[in-house]
Amino acid sequence: MTQASESLRERRLVELLDSLATGEGLSSSILEGVQFMRSDKYSPPIPMLYDPCIVIVGQGRKTSYLGDQVYTYDPYNYLVLSVPLPLVCETEASPEEPLLAVSMRVDPATLAELLMEMDTDIAMNGTVPRGIYSAPLTGELIDATVRLLECLRSPVDSRILGPQTMREITYRVLCGEQGGALRAVAIRHNRFSQIARAIRLIHASYQHELNIETLAGEAGMSVSTFHHNFKQVTSASPLQYLKSIRLHKARMLMVQDGLTANAASGRVGYESASQFSREFKRFFGNTPADEAAKMRNLGGGNS
Template identity: 35%
Template structure:
């Protein structure tokens, strides 16, 4: 195994707690687990995420992105996805490191360099899609290893962290998704205009949606907005809103005892049957089954541990 990747794995092991763990470096998180997971809805925010061990699937509107050790995923806008860790165990844990993509820092880098980004001036072919997967380059791996190494020397973070993050962004701009990442830092790009509309949908996902209103937010005609939104997110605005609603509903059903109908209404559904039908289509199970399973897990967690008599029988 590449020594830089091995160093990243060691750093993740030292600093990751159970679940996704924020670090002392702003925007940097680490994850380590020995368990695979069931498909779970989430919103993928603009970030670069490297897999240091194991395999993950991220599904965006039915298209599955598979990436494993030494590969990374880049997302450039908020995307409702369904993710699952499909390879992880005690011998080979799933390990990942994620760095948020900050528009202001990308803009500053582009302004200072005066070019499209990347050491060679070439930043890949622009793709309208907001997500991409690819292998990590040695130079990018080296910079990421040095950034994670700062976690063992907290006093160095203020002096060195921003510089190494800038180097990582520079390597990303020179990579296969570089031209797409560049759009994050351009204030008047089509990407930036669409991002404003996407942000509105995220903040008002439970309210009625009119494409004409979103097009006005993005300063586009309705037909142009619809076309470019679909190219960027792989879904229509209404499909995007629906997936946000269903992801939020699933989270509420999994994290507490909620009445299924009230959850559907709370995320914007006026029809319980439509909510149940669309939920099952997305997650492969009904809302009531999700709620029931969550309640059973809570009861099991609250139950006193079973006792064993000397014969080994549990009672």
């Protein structure tokens, strides 16, 4: 493909995102599992909670921090999360050049079907992959994303063509140089899927009392093995991860449902409102009320 045609393809991606991504922050599309990201201003590093997804950026740049790891996603690199993760995210954008991106949900059933049809050796090499990575954006992946965005302009096209185009994007990512983290989601009885089970339990029951023994039991591991592998996938200890999920959920309740800090703290499992306020301010850098007001101005609780 010539440089001119590549430039046209990339411009078309930006044009489509600009027309579909309306409003600041995260917005839904007419196709379940697909959302848009838009921002017209720089945003300093802010804690965010990401669900498993593939993020493709047409314009602007986002940088996510997880522990000591840094992940950049921009017009040259896409982002993949195979498990839900609390990240610290920085956005580089301006009114003249807003951030424009599309996020597509990762579906474990689609992953499993694709791997069966690919008929490849999907045995892992014994290492436990991280739950997040960024990788170079290929021409094939841009083409598939443009087709997805084209069909999202029509309800009929979206319903008929959308799911198979999402499937193609998942396939392209699986074939990429960092596809191991997605392949691990679909392989049962490996350590990654065992950790993923514990993560699902945290998200289903974060408001209840959970200890590391219960989580290790859900994963079918000893406490020490579970702790080591959990940190390998998420860059956090199990209890640090649980605390961050509770705090993120509380922030969402305050931002989206208008709950007070006291009400939100009880809803996510805190018995002490004062402890919640202390841990919230330490985690987000603001009081619960100030953080909720800031996130409303930014357009939502997650991005």
